[in-house]
Amino acid sequence: MFDTTIKNRGAMTGRFKKTGLLAVAFAAAIGLGQALAGPADAAEGTFKIGMTAFLSGPAADAFGVPSMNGGKLMVDALNKGEVPGPYKGSVGIGGMKIEIVPVDEAGGAQVQIQRFRDLVQREKVDAVVGYDGSGNCLAVAPVAEELKALAIFSGCGTPRIFEEASYEYVFRAGAHSTMDNVALAHYVARKLPDAKTVAGFNQNYSWGQDSWRDFKLALDTFKPGMKVVDELFPEKGAGQYGAQISVLMRKKPDVVHSSLWGGDLEAFLLQAGPRGLFKKTNVVFAMAEHVLPRLAEKVPEGLMTGGRGAVGALHPDTPLANWFYKAYEERYGIPAVQAPFRFVQTILGLKTAVEKAMAANGGKKPTTEETAKAFEYATFEAPTGMIKMAIGGGHQAIQDNAIGISKWNAEKKRVELVDVEYFKAECINPPDGMKAVEWIEKGFPGAKCD
Amino acid sequence: MIHAVTSSPPLAALVCAAALMAVGLMLPDWVLFTASLALAKGLVVLGLVLLLRMGAVSFGQGMYYCLGAYICGLVGNATGVQDALFLVILSGLGCCALGAVLGVFLSAYRGVFFAMFNLALSMILYGALLKATSVGGSDGIGIAPPSYFGLSPSDEYRSILFYAFVVVIAAGVGLATRIYMRSELGLAALAVRDNEIRLEYLGLSVRRVIVFNYAIAAGLAGLGGGLVALVSGHIIPEFAYWTTSGEFVFMTVLSGPSSIVAAFGATALFETVRLVAGQYLPNAWQLMLGAFLLLSILFLPNGIGALAAGRRRTRAPDAKEDAR
Structure with a gap:
């Protein structure tokens, strides 16, 4: 029914067709049978x-x-x-x-x-x-x-x-992600008091966009007058950052903010390190903590990073x-x-x-x-x-958050985070009932940071 | 009896719809979602089948699918109108209109160029939506559950009502497509694939035939996108990403160009395999899916539609080569 047959041009023999039909029917039957049967309810206890x-x-x-x-x-x-x-x-x-x-x-x-x-x-x-x-x-x-x-x-x-x-x-x-960048902005304001210019280097999707927005807004309160010299948004999964690294090397911002993660982050660290980017500028990361054990001695010295909470070695x-x-x-x-x-x-x-x-x-x-x-x-x-x-x-x-600076410990063969600062949950998270962006824009009303 | 059903498309559509509804009433809730999804995506595949009949493949059908979903979601959210029928018709018409405009340009291309231009356009939409933070960026936006002619079902009836709604739409669209495919214009599409010059000699404009089919395919993709938006309640730019379009192309290959039932069947099969593979092999479900794709291409190069057609020919060897 419902067909507008066109001539079957495939040179399929009857046997092949039968096998194919069998294979598909078999797959479907297993699927349906197993699916409809379903497992038993969780036992009591x-x-x-x-x-x-x-x-x-x-x-x-x-x-x-x-x-x-x-x-x-x-x-x-x-x-x-x-x-x-x-x-x-x-x-x-x-x-x-x-x-x-x-x-x-x-x-x-x-x-x-x-x-x-x-x-x-x-x-x-x-x-x-x-x-x-x-x-x-x-x-x-x-x-x-x-x-x-x-x-x-x-x-x-x-x-x-x-x-x-x-x-x-x-x-x-x-x-949620607000505290990652608020804590990072606190840390940057304290550790880099002379910084005048900042650039963003984040992936082109909600995570990267939101992280940069929060960091930029927060930094504006802690260090008013910081000049934003560039906002780079490479594609997620790009893997090649030569062009962006060149831009950053040329513009030499005092601070570069990045929320990169996973393979993208590893690629960026491995590509920017040999070109000397980390010696020219302070690249600060919202969550680079998770690649430190994997990259080990390949991690550039002196990276400021958090891990979205007091996690890993920062526990x-x-x-x-x-x-x-x-x-x-x-x-x-x-x-x-x-x-x-x-x-x-x-x-x-x-x-x-x-x-x-x-x-x-x-x-x-x-x-x-x-x-x-x-x-x-x-x-x-x-x-x-x-x-x-x-x-x-x-x-x-x-929850609380922690930011530190990377340092290779040759003896233990581990990247350690030193100069760690802990931030109390109430200092870096908005109060109940207030939207995160609004909270940052208003200058952190209700934050308890002592 | 069987002959009466197969020879009368409206009757066949009615029987199919009734059968699907009966099955739906027996299905557990979690299958209903997948079933609704399969029927909605089947509409997109049906559009691609129309293109395939002309020998054209679009690697960017996700664009209309995504646009349909966003028209449905944004209009619904902005106006507060949650009527399912209104929203999906709007999605279909909006995409059909865009398809008609873009079709004028795209109809100058064939083969891989046609496919890739579509892909490029869909990726432009994807890129634009990623940057559009006001509509949620890559995280997407939520949509309120739909109502039906002023009736808002409570949570427990939502799945079955939506399923019924999709069944009616799919049956209606399936019937209309079937009538169109057998019409003069519909048959002309087959001629586009076989011999464009002859078609021009017959006094038909190849370009017009292509634009017409392309616009309908776009409209169907928009309709499907609108329905998927309503059933899942959340829309993301990934709808326009090339992998989504690729999935549709695969479902179309699985379906084959010969049957409307096969278009929905292929979608249902694909969704079922993905769901079941995910249930039992959380670490290797893509492997299962890949093996399934490989097997079906190896053994069913003309799609599951060809199976039914082949069987019928062996049963009635003297039946005329229909539709040509």
Whole structure:
């Protein structure tokens, strides 16, 4: 039916055609059969979590895989009751063993909506944690609300999620990107008092655009009169920065701001280093911390960088943080950088909320509504320090941040960050109910920085 | 009975729509989303099938798909009108109009030049949207859930109602396309591929035929984009990125140029394979998808549409070579 046949010109023999038909039908049958069957509901006494992170694509190496690794480490340790600090002796989530369903975040926002629905409606998970892409978070949030399912975001930087809408079931257990650049601007203003000119070198997409806007605005308050000499926006994934490096070498701004990450960042460091850019100007990074262990001695000396929180080697000196940092390196053979630190915040936040809800309802497994209610304005300890769900109506976390300067330690064969300054969460994050950009533009009203 | 259905397109469309609705009522919610998505994207593929009949392939159909999604989202957000039918018709018409204008220029090109010019145009739209921070930049913007003739369904009925809406639109558009394909102008498109000079001798303008088909294909892509915008509730510039267009081209190859049902079938198959591969192989789903693409190109170079057509020919060897 419905056909307008044209002559079959392919020289396909009948046998081939049959095989082809069989192959496709077979694939479809397996798919449909498995899909419709679906797994059984989570057993009583387990807590099922969908864990989403980039397992493929450009963000996999930098964030996704380390996130998933950190998440698995934390879940295993929680199930065995081995996590120290405030969680000492506490098993799983409220005594329930944690079961995870790993999901790849690659594929675009639409695929993520599809997979989120799949996790909630077919896998029947109790909560979904993760997500690094801002676009994915913005796309998934309304779906979580529609399905009345808990979604706890880890990485996505944009402050828009809780500024443009309010949700009941959506949380972000890590700070948004505003604090990265506000803290960096604080640090630059203190360490480079004589700087007069600044340029931006950021990727041409929301993350790069927003980071540069926040940094520029913040610097304008801390160091009025700084002149912006250029705003460079190479394409995401460009990989070749010869032209931009030439521009920066020629204009010689005192400060260059960059929010590059992953492969792009590594390429830039490796290309700009030999040309001497880092000797001519101070390139300051919002989040370069995550490439330091990988690039090791190839990291130029004296880079100012943060890591979106007190993460990796910048972690606070608490039993929980020390344990996590050490356990991660023992299990995976490379030091934990920012992504796993951020990612486990979602799990520990969830654990805190569920246990708080259980304390209120007499120890039963709480409903999603009860957990969501308990999560609002909660405070919990993570390897990055105290996380406070303080803004966005109690759905958006704030946390401390740290900025340091890179220095190669030949003895330990590690890049260390020295001259580290810690910034309190309340100093670098907007107060509840105020939009991040508005807060920076107004000169940081309500910031507590002592 | 079967003969009656296959020989009457309106009846066939009605039967298809009824069958899809019946299946939809039985499907679990999470499949409904994918099913709606597949039907909506099937419209884009249908547009590409129209181009393929002329021997043309566009590597930039994502442009109209994206534009349709943004027309739907921006008009909806700006005016507060959430009526699904109004918004998607607007998306379709807007893209059709742009397609008619661009088609005038693009109809001068054939083959790889035609494909690449389309790709270039779509990447221009992508680049512009990346910079357009007022509409969300690369993070995109959200869209409020649609209403239907003043009726706003509650959360639990949203999926099934939208599915019904897409089924009706897909059946309607499928029927219209089928009637068009068999019309004089529709058949002329096949002649464009085979022999342009002959077509001119027949007194038809090749250029006009190309522009007409291109505009319809653009309109269908816009319609599909509008529907996808409504069902996913979030639109991003990636809709215009070349990988999106590439996906559509693949679905079109999988479908083949011969059947309308195959266009939707190919989309559904592609989406299903992607979903299932993601469920069971979170670390290697692209590998699965790639293997599937490879297998289907190896064994089904003429698409799944050719399967049905081939079967019919063997069943009725004396049936005339139709549609030519």
